[in-house]
Amino acid sequence: MRVKGNLQLMKEINTAMIMNLLHREGRMTRAELTKITKLSATTVSALIEELIGKNFVEEIGEKPSAGAGRKAITLQINKDGGYVIGISFGNRYLICAVLNLHGQLISEYKTKIAFGNDSLAEQIHSALRECMDQAESVRSERIKGIGISTPGIIDEQEGTVLFSSLLRLTNFNLRRQVAAFFPDVPIKIVNDSNAAAFAEHYSGAGKDKSSLVYFTINEGIGAGIILNGQIHSGYRGSAGEIGHIPVDSQGEICNCGQRGCVETVLTSPFILKRCQDAARELGVAVPADFEEALARYDDGEAWLEPIFDRILDAARLMIASAVNFMSPEAVIIEGWMNRSAKFSDKLSDAMEKFPFPFPFTRDRVLQASFGDKGALYGSATIMLQKIFSASVLD
Incomplete structure (x- = not known):
């Protein structure tokens, strides 16, 4: 035997x-x-x-x-030999998609994200129903696995979001909610930044690089880490939770209650507030939203330069700390910085000039390939890898 x-x-x-x-x-x-x-x-x-x-x-x-x-x-x-479901919980949206075994989209459902344990549980069930209804040719029994990405600290063994300040979740058993809809299907839950980092490593900007750090910087901030070709989650899944590292003891109050977290310097809501306050003080047109502020910075409005210079310095120090600590082959960035050619170029210059122990070339700073869908594709890809084993292929 x-x-x-x-x-x-x-x-x-x-x-x-x-x-x-x-x-x-x-x-x-x-x-x-x-x-x-x-x-x-x-x-x-x-x-x-x-x-x-x-x-x-x-x-x-x-x-x-x-x-x-x-x-x-x-x-x-055979792309039609089975299907997987990817679910991504993001800063603003929940995306649920059915993909074939080549990772190609069959159906997709996107809706504004709900907050809190009860509201999100209800939204998950309606999203799964809607997505499967759209994929008319896919029967439930053909679903081979479900990959889920979510912000927050995750107990991957239990499938529980221990805490997410962004989604207002505490001890939320995500696996149980999805298993109620698909009781006999393997489910894999990963942090959203880790999932997106894996997508970039597997088939995106960081393909074939065995180590990388992925930063996502939008309304919130997070980091995903790939070491030796594998996701590094850390103790109880909390690696990469960099948004609440304090960098300015006299800075603004963060959503977490601390003062001067890196999130208060680099994320779009705080940047917009700083730009709007400065515009009122200087008597110039107040930007209506973050995209307008970013566009006016790109167009060279001088009053925005000191604001974005401070942001550049914080980004430079944050990334340099990660590089010094981990020495990854690449740093991959997703978020608002990629929408400003001016800021991206300055950041690459700053990284190249930083006094690292070993020279750092600007081609090690890369823009993410999958944009805000990186976590969705990453969670689906991780699940595809999981199901490609003989014990599941039956």
């Missing part, structure tokens, strides 16, 4: 390795899979035939080659 159990475990590991390679690379031949996995050609062929029989892998024709010999057959994951 022990030998049989060990053989089954090895089969599951080898199948998962093949499926993950096909998922990441898109298309490969049996020979390429054999070379990379270092499995025997016989083992690879047997596993592929089993996966084809289960409708998870398909042959899509001969691979072009210069030789006159027998052409290799190209394989890929």
Whole structure:
């Protein structure tokens, strides 16, 4: 029995390795899979035939080659072999989507986010119903997994949001809410910044980089960390919670109650207030919203320069601290900074000039590829990786 159990475990590991390679690379031949996995050609062929029989892998024709010999057959994951659901809880919106096994959207439902345990629980159920209604061709039994991203500190084992100041959640069992709709489907819950960081590492701006730090800076601020190709969540999932690090003891009161958190310097609501207060004091036109303030800064209005210079200095110090502490291959930024070519260029210059122990080139500061949908794609991708194992593919 022990030998049989060990053989089954090895089969599951080898199948998962093949499926993950096909998922990441898109298309490969049996020979390429054999070379990379270092499995025997016989083992690879047997596993592929089993996966084809289960409708998870398909042959899509001969691979072009210069030789006159027998052409290799190209394989890929059958995109319609199953589906996953991605759910993203963001600063402003809840997004629920059904995706195929290639990560392509089948349906998407987006609504303004609800706040508090009870309101969000109700919204989750209505969003799942709406999203499945839109995906008319997808039956519930074809859903192979659900990936969820949310701000806050998460107990991943229990599937509970321990605390989220942004969503006003305390000890909110997110897994239980979703399992009420899909009782027998695997569910994976990750912090939103971690999910977005993984999406960038897996197929975005940080693809093929084994370590990176991802910053999202909009109405709130957070960070996701990838180390050795894996999400680093830290003790009880609290790694990357940088928004409430105090940087100015005389600064403004933060939403958390502290004074001068980094969130009060870098996030759009606080920046807008600072710009509006300065405009009134100087007697210039008061910007109606943050986008107007940012556009006027880009257009060169001199009164905005000292405000954004302070923001630049805080961003420079925050990122430099992360670089000095972790030495990541790349720093990836998502948020309002990417909408200002002027600010982005100044930030890259500032990072290049910072006195690091080793030279830091500006090409290590990258803009996020997926924008505000990074967490959605990241949670879905993490779930796709999870289901690509023999124990789930049945």
